[in-house]
Amino acid sequence: MTAELTRGQNHPLPRARLEIRVSAGTPVVAGATLGDENGKVHGAERVAHPGTPTVPGLEVSRQAAADHRLAVDLDAVPDAVHRVSVLLALPSAGQGPARFGAVAAPFVAVTGLDGEEVASFTLTGLEAESAVVALELYRRQGAWKVRAVGQGYAGGLAELFTDQDVPEARRLAGDIQDAVARGLARSVPAPGARASDGDRSRPAAAPAHDPGPTAAQAADAGVPSASPYDGRTAPGPQTPAAPGQQPAPQPYPGPAGDSSAAAGDGHVDYSHPRRQHAAPPPPPPAAPPAAPGQPARPVAGDATGWSLEERLYNQVWGMFEDLARTTAAYRSAVDFADSRREKELDQVLSDPRNRIGGQGDAAREAAHARYEQLVSQARQALDRDVAQLAAEAEVVEPALPAAYARWDNPVWHAYRVPMEIPMALRLGDLHLSEADRVRIPMLVRLPLERGLWIDSGRAASLDGSLTDAHEMRRLGLEAAVAHAARLLAVYPAGEFTVHVIDPAGSGTRALAPLVETGVLATPPALGAAGTADVLARLTERVDLVQMALRAGAPDALPPGFDTSQQLLIVNEFPHGFDDRAVNQLRYLADEGPAVGVHLMLVADREDCAAYGPLLDPLWRSLLRLTPVADDHLADPWVGHAWTYEPSLVPSGSDVLRQVLAQVAAARRSWPG
Template sequence: MTAELVRGQNHPVPHGTVEVRVTAGTALLALASLADERGRLGGPAALAHPGAPAPPGIRVPGEAAERHTLAVDLDAVGPEVHSIGLLLVLPPDGPPRFGAVPAPHVVVAEPGGDGFAAFALTGLDAETALTALELYRRQGAWKVRAVGQGYADGLAALLTDGGLAAPEAAALAAEALRAAAPGGEAERSLAALPPHAQDRDAAPRTPGTVPEPPDPLPAPATPYAGTPGSAPAPAGPASPGPGGGAPGGGTPGGGAPGGGGPTIDYAHPRRRRTTAEAPEPAPRPAPAPADPDAPPVPVAGDASGWSMDERLYNQVWGMFEDLARTVAAYRGAVDFADSRLDRELDEALSDPRHRLGGSGGDAREAARARRDDLVAQARAVLDRDLAQLTAESEVVEPALPAAYARWDNPVWHGGGTPEEGPLALRLGNLSLPESPGLKIPMLMRLPMERGLWIDNGRTGSEAAMTMDTDRLRRAAMDMAVAHAARLLAVHPADRFSVHVIDAAGAGSAALAPLVAAGVLAAPPAAGAAGVAETLARLTRRVDLVQMALRAGAPEDLPPDLDPAEQLLIVHDFPHGFDDRAVTQLRYLADEGPSAGVHLLMVADRDEASAYGPLLDPLWRSLMRLSPVPDHHLADPWVQHAWTFEPDLPPQGSRVLHQALDRVARARRAARP
């Protein structure tokens, strides 16, 4: 049975050798790209085209044609290759765009046999080159993913997005198009793989020694904070994921930003590597299951990265992506089954023969049975994927470092302070209605490129409307204090400072652990004078850092300037703020992150709306979170409405106080 994939859906590859069959309504070129563990193309050899030497295990066709068959021997592919992309390109003398021709159809099949996965590339418009699908490694086994990401500027733009320099990409694209033109290089036979590839056992592949990196996400490394169902702006080619570009720039409660280009971005999050050192070796693979048909045994840290923290971070994002796409496939299958049922019921009612003799009832029952069968099949696939993700979560969650871990994780009871700052910070948990018990950590890349807005208003969500106002405001402030405590605990001593503006003193009870431990940079600022003094001090810091950076002399900062990263918690805004203070606050939100000053607002959006247009840019620039379960966040692939739940210390636990006590002791020990 062939699985009809939708954009973003993946499917296991059960054979060591596969054929990729392309059918199109016009002549086009079929090429292949070879990416490394970071998802990047490593030079001209990373594009398999008719004018280049054939890479191991891959053969590409020659001239443009309406039908192509690519054969890939996955066991012969070099270990440095972690993903193989099928590229479809319109020739220079062909149609002007894919939107003007019938949708291409791609089938992945056993050599000479039936297909096991198919993908129709519908919805194309101005694209002239696209990545149709990719074969990629995941936990040592191979999978196929339907991609369907196109580029209006052609093959050169696609290669540039893959990591090649623009001149190199343009030259390589021109070389490939020349080689595939009539009279160019002779067409390579796709059936002529090495003889051993044809005889290889087609049993499912067991986990290998090199783990596949999870698909990178656009940065900042948080789910897209826009209206569920809206598409984020595509990230640029350099965006990694949980660091580099930015779709996460939607409004905290509003629509998605505009912008042209593809609406789904498959550039993945990965850490910027600033040294030439080799990455740490990958973790040892799990033993192959006794049953060859069983899924791979999950392993914590089974992803690419230079450290275990980075591998776990990338693995969490891989789990988040897998859950998003497997649920999208299930929902798509249910929608298809429902629409087919409606169509068949309409046909049964419109057929005069079914109005006589009672055959109409039989036709309707048969249609409903077919619908139920389709839904049951889709649910079985979903349950299989959910079981695998749940097993992976049960292995990964206990292995997370403190920055990513829940507050009830035993890692918080360990002693000592870290020697370097963390890669990311856990904000809470994400889940979908199809599997509410499966919680995926929501991680935010550090240093923060956006501030946070914790909404303590009752109109923020359905759950908030049912809560007492005082309880909701206390929950929001408790959430802010928990984030501040986590940031302090996971940074080295004196590498992170926290300031608080609590103009009316309404947050004193929640702030008590920070105040008692003595870890704040200064006592919470109260009244209009305290607000003005704190904002002036942090604004001065941003100005001085920016001037020093522009002058190329960051070491010439005044000696009284705190070099640590700064977090400003603002409670009950706009109480105590005049127009000048609001302007300074907006300045800190816009310019602060580049100078190491980050903003955490705890406020009611409705109360703050009194400032109107003056405040809207501030609201829109921050990521909105809720102190109660809410579903205002959407992922950057299929825009599910995810349920967000904050991660707070367990009731009655002293884990937060113990963490702050360790911070205080470390600071005292670090001071001369």
């Protein structure tokens, strides 16, 4: 049962992995501080906020939003931390309210990963305050508890941080508000928790992770930007430097003359200058209610957002989360039934008199019957949820825009070069073994924050046979071409440039769609000399932009400087790479995304074994994808091993060449 707390009350926490859900009537900033036993916070690195969303054991949202989900793992919190304070603040920028007394009372709930509420607190009585400590998770005699605090500060975050002895409190508060102001144009609410009784209509809610990988983080995963991540390396979201460690980069001219400021972590804001900054409107009217006792009929775009594209993005996120959680519930129920059966059988067999004879057999049969009953009930609940998700997928998939759609979607036949960069891009599909008929689009946010690694190593194919190394390399490059073509197609004319390094010239056939349609900036680079030339040009580009940003003179870039996003496809790495080229590639992977240079590596890691651990940071910095189905991605909630299937062009289809031909024609007519 949920404990509804009042100010000052506390409640024990039954588990270490939790979510803190925030619901407010206006966009708010969510954050947290990690304090010692006296509540003192020793440094800005122990403050989670939109500019630095991840600290040990905690992750918060990257934007201001009306609803938030904060991910908490108390087992991962450092031993020196005794208090985790959850903060809410009103953004100082924009036209919103300046005090909590002018808005509806925020509601905060602590829930398990299955969505079950542990404790909740409504922050009433606030007036002139613009920042508040909502909850406090604290250690007491080796266990964790939650306390409702509700302590407000009229002086905002600066006063709140000063009260907690955070060094350079005012500067940190200013950095947070600057990060929030830069993120307003890309603030994305995520769908809410699945309602009971099969009702899956989604009111407003906000993501705790910015798939970013993240999800597939993941959930970083990826998938919808929270994106999923490689389950073997399990890298978390990339965390920018703490405020005060280095000067914030200055803006440099973005595509089409956009001079939007670079984010404090070095990422350039490529958002469209006309994107609305007002709060998103409510979702469109839902379908007529279903008959009593029947699940709600699914509707495409039933999440919140500024546009249909954004609502569909949030809906896909909700489907991903719903499938993750309902599968987790099923697996947990099966594990419970199995452990209960084993316990009952152990009790029966512990008495020698029950080991033989009819009494023992009856007890064993009863234990097995109870096990089957529990599993059957769990399977019925799973099948009900999966059927509803499958029905939703059937209406959502045809409604997706080109950036989110599969290559076999008819939307590509009506393709036109866009005028604005979309929010996200589809890189494939995800599914779980218990719900194989439900495919969830894997969406990653744009512009890319990580490079991509198309793993061409030997892997199991869909039919269970082993694909040979030559075939895997061919499939890997074809997957890379499909991803690159999609990136070219979803960017406005002239705002995305692709380079290719193919040292041995082995990818001629797979690269033909890019070469023959004329969308490449230059022909594929061949040999060691061609490799060195492309790497030198892109490295110089990164250096120039970084120097301009650090000097605060973005207008000092050379005349005619190409401000478009750059993608480098490298085939059969490390063939044709010497030590200098390898170091340049690592530099591009680390520093390039912040200034619009992205890497797509087609490689077999075993081929790079001679470099030893030197390349380990390179693999960790890239999002690993495969050209065939593989279960290497994990979600950020319960860590399911999701099966990833790449987004490939159907055999015999000419849609990719038709789309690239339009991209090339628009590029030739582009005045830039």
